[in-house]
Amino acid sequence: MNPTYFLLLIYIIVCTLIITYWAAKHSGTTKQYYIASGTLTGYQNGMAISGDFISAASFLGVVGMIALRGYDGFLYSIGFLVSYNVVLFLVSEPVHRLGKFSLGDVVCSRFPGQKMRLIMAICTFIISLLYMIPQLVASGFLLRLLLDLNYSVSVLLIGTIMTIYVVVGGMIATSWVQIIKTVLLMSGTFLLTLIVLSNFNWDLTLFLNKVEEGTPLGEQFFLPGHLFNIPIEFLSLQLSLVLGTAGLPHILMRLFTVRNTYEVRKSLISATWIIGLFYFMTLILGFGTVALLGYEALIAKDPTGNLAAPLLAKVVGGDFLLAFVSAVAFTTIVAVVSGLAISATIAFSHDIFFHILKKGKTTEREQVRSARITAFIIGLLSTLFALRLESINVTSLVSMTFTVAASSVFPVLVLTIYWKRFTSVGAITAIVSGILASFIFVVLGPYVMNPSDGLFKTEAIFSLYNPGIVTIPIGFLGGILGSLLSKRIKQKETDFNSFYIKAQSGYSSRGES
Amino acid sequence: MEEKLLNYIYRKRKRLFIILIFALLFYFFLPLSLIFIPEIMNKPSFLFNLPWAWVYAILQFPMTWLFCSIYHRKAKKDEQELDAIKGEDVN
Structure with a gap:
C-alpha cells in the first residue's frame, strides 16, 4: 500500500478512536448510549443525518x-433528496414527540403491547441488517480496489472499527464519526469540484463540450433514457426512493438525538442542504470524469463505474488527492455501517431485552451492558455474513432495503399517526404484508431470476427490478384491510384524540408536554 | 382545551397536506413528464442548450429547500399559537 494512503487511513482511525474513547466516558446511561441524551444541536444532527x-x-x-x-x-x-420533504412534513415531529429511543416506542404509544413491540423490533432489525450487509460487502470490494487490501481484510477492518465505535461509544461516538465524515466528504467533494472546473477555466460551455467528446454517446449523453427505458420501472424506483427514507429506522432514530421539534426541523433542513449540495457536486464530478478521464479509460479500470471519483482525483490531483478521496470513502463506509449497527442494537436491547424479556424491570447499568453486548454480537454477525456473502448482489439488497422500508415501516407510521380507525391488528398486517410482498417480488424479479447472472438461471416471473409500485400499496392495503376487518376484536388501544394531540402538539393531558 | 387543540391541529394539518401534495406533484411531474412528454423534455433549453429535462431536474434542488423553509416558517408560527393555547390552559 502507498505510504500516503496508509498514513491518512491511520490518521482517521486514530482520530475517530480518540473520539470514541471520549464518548465512552459519557455513555453510562441508556439515554446517553442510545440517543446522546438528546443533546445534539440541529446543525450537528443535520450533519450526522447526512x-x-x-x-x-x-x-x-x-x-x-x-x-x-x-x-x-x-x-x-x-x-x-426529495425524500427528506416526506420525512420532514409527515413523520419527523410526531416521531420525535412519541418515541423515546426506538420506532417500537412510537407505535406502542398508540398500540401498547409486547407483540407490537416485538414486530417493530424485528422489522427494524431486518431493515438495518439488509442495509448493513451490502454496505459491508461493498466496502470489501472498494477497499480492495482503492487501497489494494484483500476482500476479507477489508471487511474485517471495517467490521471491527464499526463494532468498536458502537460498543464503546454508543450514539455519541456514532454521531461524531458521522459529523466528521460529513465534513471530510463535503470538503473533499468541494475541492475536487473546484479543481475540475478550474481545469476548464470555469468555462461551462467548454466543460460540456469536453463531456460530449469524452463519451461514446456524444450529444445523446445529455438526453434521458440511457438507464431507465421502461417507464413503470422508473416510476417504481422513484416511488421507493422518495418514500423509503421515511421508513429507514437508522435515519428516524436520529430524530431522538435532539431536544425539541424546532431542532428536529433544523436537523432535517440542514441535512437537505448538505445532501442537495453534495449531489449537485457529484453531477460535476460525473461530468468531470467523462471530460478529463474519458469513458473508455473509466470502463477499462472498472466497468461498474464505482471508481470514477477516485480515478478523477488521481487525474486532477495526483496520488495525494487520490489518497484523500480513498480516506473519505473509508470514513463514509464506517459512518454508515455504524449508524445501522446502533439502530439494530437499540431495537434489540431496548425493545426486546428491556421491554419484553425483562418486562421493563432492570437497572440502567444492566441495560447499557446488554446494549454493548448486543452491539458486539451484531457487529460480529454482520461481519461474518459479509465475509461469507462476497458474491451476493449488492444492488438488489440496497434496493430491497428501500422497498421494505417504504412498504412496511412507512405505512405503519403514517397510518398510526394520522388514521383514527387504524388498529393494532392493522399495524401488524401492514408490516407483515409489506415485508412479505417486498421479499416475494424481489425473489420473483430479475435480480434473483435472471438467465445470465441471477441466483436462479431462469426468466423472471415479475419483470420489475424495483417492485415498490406494487409493494407500497400492498403495505397500505394490508394495514387498511387489517384494521377494517378487526374492528370488532377487542384491542388494547389508547384514546385516539389524546394520542393525536400528543403526536401533533406534544401536549399531554397528563402534563407530559 | 381538547377542542381548541384539535382545531389548531386540524388547521395545521390542512396546511401541511397542501404543501406536501404540492411538493409531491412537483417531484412526480419529473418522471411522468419524461414518460409522457419526452419530445418536450428533450428539447434544448436556455441552460447551455441542455434539454429541458435537466432544467426541471436541477430545479428540484431549490424547490426542495424552498418547501422545507416554507414548512419551517409555518411550523414556527404554529408553535407560537400552540404556546398561547397551552398558556390559556395554565392560567
Whole structure:
C-alpha cells in the first residue's frame, strides 16, 4: 500500500478512536448510549443525518452512474433528496414527540403491547441488517480496489472499527464519526469540484463540450433514457426512493438525538442542504470524469463505474488527492455501517431485552451492558455474513432495503399517526404484508431470476427490478384491510384524540408536554 | 382545551397536506413528464442548450429547500399559537 494512503487511513482511525474513547466516558446511561441524551444541536444532527444517509453507493456509485449513463444516473440523487420533504412534513415531529429511543416506542404509544413491540423490533432489525450487509460487502470490494487490501481484510477492518465505535461509544461516538465524515466528504467533494472546473477555466460551455467528446454517446449523453427505458420501472424506483427514507429506522432514530421539534426541523433542513449540495457536486464530478478521464479509460479500470471519483482525483490531483478521496470513502463506509449497527442494537436491547424479556424491570447499568453486548454480537454477525456473502448482489439488497422500508415501516407510521380507525391488528398486517410482498417480488424479479447472472438461471416471473409500485400499496392495503376487518376484536388501544394531540402538539393531558 | 387543540391541529394539518401534495406533484411531474412528454423534455433549453429535462431536474434542488423553509416558517408560527393555547390552559 502507498505510504500516503496508509498514513491518512491511520490518521482517521486514530482520530475517530480518540473520539470514541471520549464518548465512552459519557455513555453510562441508556439515554446517553442510545440517543446522546438528546443533546445534539440541529446543525450537528443535520450533519450526522447526512453522514448516516450518504453511503459509499452515493459517493462512488452516483458519480460513476452519471459518468456512464448521464441524465438517468442523476435521477437517483433527486429521489434521495426529495425524500427528506416526506420525512420532514409527515413523520419527523410526531416521531420525535412519541418515541423515546426506538420506532417500537412510537407505535406502542398508540398500540401498547409486547407483540407490537416485538414486530417493530424485528422489522427494524431486518431493515438495518439488509442495509448493513451490502454496505459491508461493498466496502470489501472498494477497499480492495482503492487501497489494494484483500476482500476479507477489508471487511474485517471495517467490521471491527464499526463494532468498536458502537460498543464503546454508543450514539455519541456514532454521531461524531458521522459529523466528521460529513465534513471530510463535503470538503473533499468541494475541492475536487473546484479543481475540475478550474481545469476548464470555469468555462461551462467548454466543460460540456469536453463531456460530449469524452463519451461514446456524444450529444445523446445529455438526453434521458440511457438507464431507465421502461417507464413503470422508473416510476417504481422513484416511488421507493422518495418514500423509503421515511421508513429507514437508522435515519428516524436520529430524530431522538435532539431536544425539541424546532431542532428536529433544523436537523432535517440542514441535512437537505448538505445532501442537495453534495449531489449537485457529484453531477460535476460525473461530468468531470467523462471530460478529463474519458469513458473508455473509466470502463477499462472498472466497468461498474464505482471508481470514477477516485480515478478523477488521481487525474486532477495526483496520488495525494487520490489518497484523500480513498480516506473519505473509508470514513463514509464506517459512518454508515455504524449508524445501522446502533439502530439494530437499540431495537434489540431496548425493545426486546428491556421491554419484553425483562418486562421493563432492570437497572440502567444492566441495560447499557446488554446494549454493548448486543452491539458486539451484531457487529460480529454482520461481519461474518459479509465475509461469507462476497458474491451476493449488492444492488438488489440496497434496493430491497428501500422497498421494505417504504412498504412496511412507512405505512405503519403514517397510518398510526394520522388514521383514527387504524388498529393494532392493522399495524401488524401492514408490516407483515409489506415485508412479505417486498421479499416475494424481489425473489420473483430479475435480480434473483435472471438467465445470465441471477441466483436462479431462469426468466423472471415479475419483470420489475424495483417492485415498490406494487409493494407500497400492498403495505397500505394490508394495514387498511387489517384494521377494517378487526374492528370488532377487542384491542388494547389508547384514546385516539389524546394520542393525536400528543403526536401533533406534544401536549399531554397528563402534563407530559 | 381538547377542542381548541384539535382545531389548531386540524388547521395545521390542512396546511401541511397542501404543501406536501404540492411538493409531491412537483417531484412526480419529473418522471411522468419524461414518460409522457419526452419530445418536450428533450428539447434544448436556455441552460447551455441542455434539454429541458435537466432544467426541471436541477430545479428540484431549490424547490426542495424552498418547501422545507416554507414548512419551517409555518411550523414556527404554529408553535407560537400552540404556546398561547397551552398558556390559556395554565392560567
